[in-house]
Amino acid sequence: xxxxxxxxxxxxxxxxxxxxxxxxxxxxxxxxxxxxxxxxxxxxxxxxxxxxxxxxxxxxxxxxxxxxxxxxxxxxxxxxxxxxxxxxxxxxxxxxxxxxxxxxxxxxxxxxxxxxxxxxxxxxxxxxxxxxxxxxxxxxxxxxxxxxxxxxxxxxxxxxxxxxxxxxxxxxxxxxxxxxxxxxxxxxxxxxxxxxxxxxxxxxxxxxxxxxxxxxxxxxxxxxxxxxxxxxxxxxxxxxxxxxxxxxxxxxxxxxxxxxxxxxxxxxxxxxxxxxxxxxxxxxxxxxxxxxxxxxxxxxxxxxxxxxxxxxxxxxxxxxxxxxxxxxxxxxxxxxxxxxxxxxxxxxxxxxxxxxxxxxxxxxxxxxxxxxxxxxxxxxxxxxxxxxxxxxxxxxxxxxxxxxxxxxxxxxxxxxxxxxxxxxxxxxxxxxxxxxxxxxxxxxxxxxxxxxxxxxxxxxxxx
Numbered sequence: 001x002x003x004x005x006x007x008x009x010x011x012x013x014x015x016x017x018x019x020x021x022x023x024x025x026x027x028x029x030x031x032x033x034x035x036x037x038x039x040x041x042x043x044x045x046x047x048x049x050x051x052x053x054x055x056x057x058x059x060x061x062x063x064x065x066x067x068x069x070x071x072x073x074x075x076x077x078x079x080x081x082x083x084x085x086x087x088x089x090x091x092x093x094x095x096x097x098x099x100x101x102x103x104x105x106x107x108x109x110x111x112x113x114x115x116x117x118x119x120x121x122x123x124x125x126x127x128x129x130x131x132x133x134x135x136x137x138x139x140x141x142x143x144x145x146x147x148x149x150x151x152x153x154x155x156x157x158x159x160x161x162x163x164x165x166x167x168x169x170x171x172x173x174x175x176x177x178x179x180x181x182x183x184x185x186x187x188x189x190x191x192x193x194x195x196x197x198x199x200x201x202x203x204x205x206x207x208x209x210x211x212x213x214x215x216x217x218x219x220x221x222x223x224x225x226x227x228x229x230x231x232x233x234x235x236x237x238x239x240x241x242x243x244x245x246x247x248x249x250x251x252x253x254x255x256x257x258x259x260x261x262x263x264x265x266x267x268x269x270x271x272x273x274x275x276x277x278x279x280x281x282x283x284x285x286x287x288x289x290x291x292x293x294x295x296x297x298x299x300x301x302x303x304x305x306x307x308x309x310x311x312x313x314x315x316x317x318x319x320x321x322x323x324x325x326x327x328x329x330x331x332x333x334x335x336x337x338x339x340x341x342x343x344x345x346x347x348x349x350x351x352x353x354x355x356x357x358x359x360x361x362x363x364x365x366x367x368x369x370x371x372x373x374x375x376x377x378x379x380x381x382x383x384x385x386x387x388x389x390x391x392x393x394x395x396x397x398x399x400x401x402x403x404x405x406x407x408x409x410x411x412x413x414x415x416x417x418x419x420x421x422x423x424x425x426x427x428x429x430x431x432x433x434x435x436x437x438x439x440x441x442x443x444x445x446x447x448x449x450x451x452x453x454x455x456x457x458x459x460x461x462x463x
Contacts, residue, residue, distance in 0.1 A: 021071030163214030258285025
């Protein structure tokens with residue numbers, strides 16, 4: 001998943017733009033970029049796969065000056081892009097995933113369109129969206145046209161010399177929120193980017209809503225839709241603990257998830273721990289509900305390593321997973337440990353670089369408690385889970401059935417014999433004492449939105 005940030009200021013906005021964008025660094029590890037309009041457009045894009053966003057842009061941002069700007073932490077395509085169009089020049093950033101990018105690109109090419117930005121040999125989805133926008137009579141009409149044609153999701157910030165258009169994905173799968181301070185506005189994926197910059201939440205954009213923010217303030221260009229399916233994984237894993245979506249705190253949802261895990265558990269243990277960082281909130285909730293002490297048998301070397309889940313290559317994911325967690329042997333040795341994790345995606349990192357460290361340091365028992373159900377389907381709306389073959393649950397089903405099967409409904413039903421077989425297989429594969437997943441109804445209740453307003457595709461294969 002990518003994170004986007006924009007700012008409309010009455011003074012030079014570049015400091016706030018740099019730090020506001022940087023507060024989205026947990027959302028992706030491929031590219032970072034910023035574009036500013038002052039006397040002209042200024043743009044900078046860097047590969048951030050091996051270094052932090054701030055270090056890449058520290059020198060660049062000093063050369064940028066302007067009162068309008070957008071930034072992005074991208075999980076795939078280089079961005080922002082600056083495009084010359086009938087609407088004048090504009091810069092654009094996008095958060096989301098377009099499933100039919102090649103199909104749409106081929107259609108435009110046949111119509112005589114050209115593409116200047118190619119990502120990994122393919123069409124840059126941000127440029128595709130920009131080209132589709134220019135087919136409208138107005139920018140809002142062009143954005144509506146994008147939503148009519150794409151399969152997937154897209155939240156968009158479009159910077160012109162007089163302001164920023166902000167559009168939230170039509171089904172709201174990716175969030176977008178507006179903050180305000182002293183007549184200045186910021187637009188962000190993550191509300192945590194507002195707090196230390198002095199912005200206060202003014203408005204959560206509704207799904208499909210398009211607004212323009214300029215000198216005269218906030219202007220609605222297209223109303224939002226009633227239908228909403230925001231990604232539930234934002235609260236469970238992807239989002240930052242200090243953020244909120246639809247007014248619902250990430251940290252408090254994680255605590256409620258942990259409480260639910262403890263309520264349904266009868267395991268005897270000496271301590272509760274969370275896999276840093278996103279498992280911590282779940283573990284705190286478990287500890288509160290169970291009465292077991294919360295301790296830290298694993299600590300993350302935060303200064304040097306980010307998330308092991310987001311890098312695109314398995315080699316890099318394994319390296320980060322190996323190096324970032326440091327075991328505290330004195331806390332581990334001889335203890336029965338309940339270890340809360342946000343989710344189990346592939347299971348390889350948890351097995352080889354987390355659980356292994358606990359056993360090597362003398363853990364007596366290791367009980368794994370993921371805060372969500374088994375992931376069954378790769379995400380269609382963001383670069384989150386990547387392929388069916390990688391998923392731990394699908395590996396288990398393949399082993400049980402002796403082949404890949406399409407109909408996995410029997411394994412999704414948490415009351416079924418097949419579900420129990422699958423969980424037992426994963427537990428043995430991980431090498432843990434016990435494994436128990438969160439129930440989907442408990443996860444939905446912890447979030448606090450009606451089930452129909454959440455995207456649960458990666459767990460149930462339906463939306």
